[in-house]
Amino acid sequence: MFLSAEYRHRPEYREGIRDQTTVAMGIAAWGLMTGVAMVKSGLSVLEALLMTFIVYAGSAQLAAVPMIAAGAPMWVILAAAFCVNLRFVVFSAHLRPYMMHMPRFTRVISGFVTGDLSYVFFARRYPKPGTTPDELTGQQAYLMGNCAINFGAWMTASVIGILLANAIPTEWGLGFAGILALLGVLCSLATSPLRMVSAGVAGAAAVVAWALPLKLNILVAIACAVAMCLLLEKTPLAGRREDGHHA
Template identity: 80%
Template sequence: MFYLREHRQRVEFREGVRDQATVAMGIAAWGLMTGVAMVKSGLSVLEALLMTLIVYAGSAQLAAVPMITAGAPLWVILAAAFCVNLRFMVFSAHLRPYLMHLPRWQRLVSGYVTGDLSYVFFARRFPKPGQTPEELARQQAYLMGNCAVNYVAWMLASVVGVLLANAIPTAWGLGFAGILALLGVLSSLASSPLRIVSAGVAGAAAVAAWALPLKLNILVAIASAVAICLIIESRASGGSAPGGRHV
C-alpha cells in the first residue's frame, strides 16, 4: 500500500513494528477467539468474515454477536457497539494534533487501523505532537508501523478462527486466552487512579447486571463507569469555573 510505502524507510516505522510485535501474540489470540466465537454463535462463515474485515473491532464484535443471534433490536445492537467503542473518540481527540496536517483520507485510514495498544504505545512514545513537518512525519511513521503489525496479527488470526471454527476444540480454552488479551489491554490503559476506578466500577456493574437480557449489562457497566468518573471529576474541580474539568 502506498500509504505504508512512504513510511517504511524511516527508523520510527521499524520501532513501531518492534514495539507492537511484543504483544502480537496476545492480539492474535484475541483475534482467533473472536473469529471462533462469531461462527460458534451462529453467524455464517461469510457473515463472520465480512464482520471481521469491515468492523475490525473485537470488543464491539463480541458485544454485538450475542445480540444478533438473540434477535435483539437493531438499535440495541448499535447502541452497545457504539458504547463499547466510545474510547476511540477519546483516542481520536488526543491524536488530532498529531494527524490534522494529513489529508482527510489519510486521517480516516489512520483512525480505522489504530487499535487500543497501538494508541497506548504511540502515546507513551510521543507524549507531545511534533513541532515541525519532519517530526510529525516521524511520529506518523511510528504509528503506521505499530498499526501494521496490529492489523496483520488480528486479521490473520481472526480469519483463521472463522475458517477453522468448527475444527477447533472448545477444550483449547480460547475464551480464556481472549480474556487474558483483554486484561493486557486493560492493564496498559489503566494508567491513572481515575481510570483504575472506572475499570473497577465497570467490572462490578457488569457482574451485578449479568442477569439482564441481550447483554445489556455491558451498557450498564459503561454508563456506571462514565457516571462515576464525571462525579469524581466534578468534585475534584471544586471551585473551578463552570465548564472547567481536570483531565
C-alpha cells in the same frame, strides 16, 4: 496506509513494529477466539469474514454476535456496538492534534486501523504532538508500524478461527490471552501515582457498573477515570509528581 513507503523507510516505523510485536500473540489469540465465536453463533463463513474485515473491532463484534444470533432488532445491535466503542471517541480526541495536518481521507483510514493497544503504545511513546512536519510524520510512522502488526495479527488469526471454527472448542478461552496482553501494557503505563489512581478508579467503576446493559460499564469506567484525573491534576502536588519532581 501502514504500507506506505513514506512511513516504512523511517526508523519510527520499525520501532512501532517492535513494540507491538510484544503483544501480538495476545492479539492473535483474541482474534482467533472472536472468529470462532462468530461462526459458532450462527453466522456463515462469508458473513463472519465480511464482519471481520469491515468492522475490525473485537469487542463490538463479540457484543453484536449474540444479539444477531438471537434475532435482536438492528437498532439494538447498533446501539450495543456504539456503546462498546465509545472509548474510541476519547482516543480520537487525543489523537486529533497529531493528525490534523493530514488529509481527511488519510485521517479516516488511520482511525480505522488504530486499535486499543496501538493507541496505548503511541500515547506512551509520544505524550505530546510534534512541532515540525518531520516530527509529525515520524509519529505517524510509529503509529502505522504499530497498526501493521496489530492488523496483521488480528486479521490472520480471526480468519483462521472462522475457517477452523468447528475444530476449535470455545472452552479453550483463548480470548483471555488478549486480556492478559492488555493488562501487561496497562501495568507498564502505570508510571506515576496519578496514572495508578486512574487505573484503579477505572477498574473499580467497571466492576461496580458491570450489570449495566450494552456494556455501558466501559463508558462509566472511562468517564470516572477522566473525571478523577482532571480533579487530581488541579492539585499542585499531583502536577509535580506527574512531571517526575518531588515536593
